Amino acid sequence: MYPDEFPRNAWYVAARSAEIEQGRMLPRFLLGDPVLLYRTQDGTPVAMVDRCVHRQMPLSLGRLRGDNVECGYHGLTYTPTGACVRIPGSTRVSDKVRVQTFPLVEGDGLVWIWMGDPDQARPAQIPDHHWYTADGWSTAAGTLHMDARAQLLNENLLDLSHLSFLHPESIGSPEIAELPITTTWDDHTVTVRREMAGVSCPPFFTRVTGIDSPIDRQQIAEFFAPAFHITTTTVKPSGDPDDSRMCRQKTMHAITPETRTTTHYFWSVSRDYAVGDDSVTDYTLSAVAGVFEQDIAACEAIEHIIAAWEPSYPLELNIKVDAGPLRSRRILEKLLAAEGAAAGARPQDRFTDTATRAAARAWTERATILSG
Incomplete structure (x- = not known):
């Protein structure tokens, strides 16, 4: 089954730094709890229960x-x-x-929150994402919302064979789904690697890199439990021995549960090519948001099927490309089992989740009004 609960003893992205503005309050549901985010007069971010x-x-x-x-x-x-x-x-x-407050860490464009036992919070556990704001990189970033459980996005991002079918007009190409993958993991991470030599250059990469011939493409999808991903993509003209002409892209996905079956999706695309070119950044912002909205639509459609079958669960066929997604489920299950009820998580059934979703929707509407 797709997990619909997440451990609280973990770091989650609460917001992009730019979302928490001086002099304004940002209400947001996180892991089923109403949270208020704001900045003190010296700019320090604060998070407390919004009640x-x-x-x-x-x-x-x-x-x-x-x-x-x-x-x-x-x-x-x-x-x-x-x-x-x-x-x-x-x-x-x-x-x-x-009122209860939560540990926060701000750095490299993101504000991270720890909603479990504060004595267990270790900032060193936060994955490196320095390129988000580093010199020599340009970044496009945004925030999306999904009416589906966070694990569906976790698994979407670990099985990139779907690029051939869900995103053929943007970042996908026919060869991707047919090429083999290598999957490795440990207790907290999963890495899925795909090497692609002499494949067609997808429309998005032709537009942003100027390459309109076959490419050598490498894609590395990294999952950091419970809900953070880095997808590293490199492209260069096929057979070109000069790595200095290689274009590198780091795509960050922070998947933060809002409720049991709704999710905040914080994303960014950082590149080391066309640095400082606003036209490339603007195009990336629009094009990549469109790609991720397709992923969200797919996940929401799957959530509808799951909801129709609850409390039972439809049978699924697992295939080779599911090694990474299935491993992420096992990691989450182990983290939840180790945490137990000690961190204060509140299990939710369908009724309470419906109520929490309604409350979260009201909080989102309020945030929109406050930011206006």
């Missing part, structure tokens, strides 16, 4: 008072540490009155 402990009012409907958040219902005020420092009509506030 006042008094009467459950979303704090994102309140206002920022300097570095603090004031509830818009009765005026309770919380510091970035979650401590309540003001209750109107009270002269003393117990230090036990607080």
